[in-house]
Amino acid sequence: MMPIDDRPPSLLTLLRVGRIFAPQPLEATDILIADGRIAALGRDIEVPRGWPVRVVEARDLTAVPAFIDQHVHVTGGGGEGGCGTRCPEITAHEIASMGIGTVVGVLGTDGISRSPADLLAKVRGLRDEGISAYMYTGSYRVPPPTLTGDVQRDLAWIPEVIGLGELAISDHRSSQPRQDEIARLVSEARVGAMLAGKRGICHFHLGDGKRGLEPLRRLLTETEIPPEQVIPTHVNRHRALLEEAADYALTFDANVDVTAFDDADEDDLSGFGAVSLLLQRGVPVTRITMSSDCNGSLPEFDARGAYIGMRVAGNSTLMADWQRLVREEVLPLEQALGLISGHVARVLGLDDQKGRLAVGFDADVTLLDDDLQPQQTIVAGKRLYARDGSPT
Known part of the structure; x- marks a missing residue:
């Protein structure tokens, strides 16, 4: 407390x-x-x-x-290696100690032992402790678990729900959703949010699968869904995906979210390196955000997809990568702030107050x-x- x-x-x-x-x-x-x-x-x-x-x-x-972290496993992520590998919840003190005032909670892989109701309870608990907290309904899974039995109703009737996510694509842990299922879910979130006067983004987890951002490219090409409706995250998972994210952002004038990975194998794939590369490729800074994936798992799998170990993500790397962008003069302070405050508020539809x-x-x-x-x-x-x- x-x-x-x-x-x-x-x-x-x-x-x-x-x-x-x-x-x-x-x-x-x-x-x-x-x-x-x-x-x-x-x-x-x-x-x-x-x-x-x-x-x-x-x-x-x-x-x-105050900083805004749009991707936090507030109830703890993990579970890929069994019940003993579930990550712990985050505390209000851990959030505030990094200068973060607002978080958006996600479920992730485990939508079974942890539910949207658990997530909502945690979000309301953080609010009671002073943190400005919101949540996405759903999880990796399709069809997504919800609070009311319906994505539209969750967005329309639950004030804390501001979007759908994190839906997993291009990942062996995802439900391997068909293209029509992705389009339907994004549309459901859009309409539910419109009824409530919210942005209602769909927050997409990107794995290291060979399809990369292709499902989202098809979504924006084949439907009337505007680019602002979808936010791909973890786009710096590997170099090819990061290059694709730069092209995606430029082609569709779309937003991309970089993760401040604790376990980035290469400096180029750190939050610092990823933002630097996106800027070098010509992506406007206003189209880039950073998040922590805090209290999520950092699992390791062998070549056959079998679980071999994990660590728990923290939020200190988000701060360190952001500070480095300013210290090494990649961005001046006033522009760098947008990566973890102003741009995030706009993406989430909170820019009239945060x-x-x-x-x-x-x-x-x-x-x-x-x-x-x-x-x-x-x-x-x-x-x-x-x-x-x-x-x-």
Whole structure:
């Protein structure tokens, strides 16, 4: 459980920082927060005497939009080697300690011992602890497991459900869905989301199979589904798939999601290397996002597809790869922020409330030191993490 703040509540919070990247650099150095949202941005903001305000002095830190991780096994992934290989759940502290304020939960391979109901319960638990949490309905499997028995109803009636996924393609663990089944599921998610006023993306797990992105190419070529409706992830699983992802993004003006793999065999396939290559191939930075696959399994299989071992993915690699992109000047800070905040918010359909520091937006703020390390994480105006151990 996150530490409980037992101090008298303040209706307002005033953050005084050294710099603000919103993601563009601002002249402002103060952020006034009211009712979980940003009420004002400016310099030397004064609150009338007697108003209930909490002032947070952080003049040595830089404020940026809190990070968004669109692919987290919040209930734990794994299970490919039996019940003893199920990965653990993630905690709110583990999320916030990396500067992440928003997560989207996924099931993955195991939609049997873990269900959408388990996932929803975990998402609501994280919300109770202050994390902004959502979920995809479904799993690798086709037809997908759902909460209501229907993909459209899940999206229409369950507020926390913002998409369908992660559906597995080009992977020996997938249900090997036919092309018409893929089209039908994406269409179901699209219509259900429209009824609820959501984006309703379909989050596709890419394995290392020879078909690669061909099912999604066919989907966008043979149907009226817009490219924004589908997000392929793990596109840096191997070099040929990464090259194909670059062509896919350019051909369809589509989004691709890079995974910050803990076990990348080559630097070119790390989150850092994959983003660098996509940029070199001409993919606009606005079409690239990064996610962690946190608390999912990193299984190993032999040439015949038999399970031989696994490790558990963390989210520290996401931060390390992102920091490296800035430190090695692949991207300036204001552009790099989009990879794990603004672009992700747009992809998920949350860009009217997250991914920017602007008046009226959720007060989700990460405070970075000069080495780009998260020192504090604030979600909806409440401090969930402080590296120095001060009360949250």
